[in-house]
Amino acid sequence: MSAETPAAPGPAAPGQFTVRRQQFRTWRGSRPFWAGLFIALGGIPIAYFPYANLQIGHLTLAMSTTAGAGSLIIGVLLVVLGISLWFQKHVRVFAGVAAILLALVSIPVSNLGGFLIGFLFALVGGAMAVSWVPGTRQRAAEPPAGDKSLGHTPEGTLPHVPQQGPGADQPNDLSGTSPANGANGRHSAG
Numbered sequence: 445m446s447a448e449t450p451a452a453p454g455p456a457a458p459g460q461f462t463v464r465r466q467q468f469r470t471w472r473g474s475r476p477f478w479a480g481l482f483i484a485l486g487g488i489p490i491a492y493f494p495y496a497n498l499q500i501g502h503l504t505l506a507m508s509t510t511a512g513a514g515s516l517i518i519g520v521l522l523v524v525l526g527i528s529l530w531f532q533k534h535v536r537v538f539a540g541v542a543a544i545l546l547a548l549v550s551i552p553v554s555n556l557g558g559f560l561i562g563f564l565f566a567l568v569g570g571a572m573a574v575s576w577v578p579g580t581r582q583r584a585a586e587p588p589a590g591d592k593s594l595g596h597t598p599e600g601t602l603p604h605v606p607q608q609g610p611g612a613d614q615p616n617d618l619s620g621t622s623p624a625n626g627a628n629g630r631h632s633a634g
Contacts, residue, residue, distance in 0.1 A: 475533040476576035482569025483543045484526030489558030490550045490566070491519020515554035518546050522566050529573055540573030 458466075494515040498505040525539045525546075547566035550557040557563025 474578070475531075476529050476536050476573050479536070479540065479569045479572035479576055480526040480529030482526070482565050482572060483529065483539070484523045484569075486543070486547065486558070486562045486564070486566030486569055487519040487522025487526065488562065489519075490522065490554045490562035491516050491558075493555045493558050493562075515550070518550050518554060519558075519562070522546055522562075526569065533578070536573045536576055540570040540575075543567075543570030543573065 494512040522543060525543050528535060529539050543566050547557060547563050547570060550563055550566070554562070557566075
């Protein structure tokens with residue numbers, strides 16, 4: 445076998461498309477992607493409809509309002525907030541609340557919030573952004589199923605370990621508000 449001879453074909457490596465799709469899926473799962481998408485999509489009809497002209501046969505219906513600049517500003521802000529959720533996930537609460545407020549302001553300013561389409565998209569996206577929390581990583585290795593020494597506890601809880609030694613019969617109250625010592629929670633600084 446020489447250096448120019450190709451190696452024997454092994455297991456097929458995933459294709460470039462599959463790798464990129466998995467990378468995008470991982471990126472999308474680590475941030476409020478859908479909230480950002482809904483908010484950005486909500487900004488488009490809010491900004492577009494005040495400047496649109498609807499053709500009905502030979503009749504042109506202009507839907508422009510006196511607050512066209514306000515509609516454009518609201519729509520652009522919603523698109524920017526949606527995109528910022530994708531790349532700056534720590535601003536999710538601010539961006540979500542701002543999107544909800546902008547959606548509400550768009551009702552009187554921009555043709556009922558882009559004929560309720562943009563309003564609903566921005567409102568739902570803002571609520572999704574506020575409620576999104578980063579996920580926790582799962583543990584890499586779980587104890588074997590046959591290991592009875594550790595006991596079984598529900599996920600996310602710690603097993604109860606009884607205290608031993610002096611003070612084991614005392615309640616585990618570190619606040620000082622126990623009725624046994626007469627404290628009511630008001631501490632003096634003196």
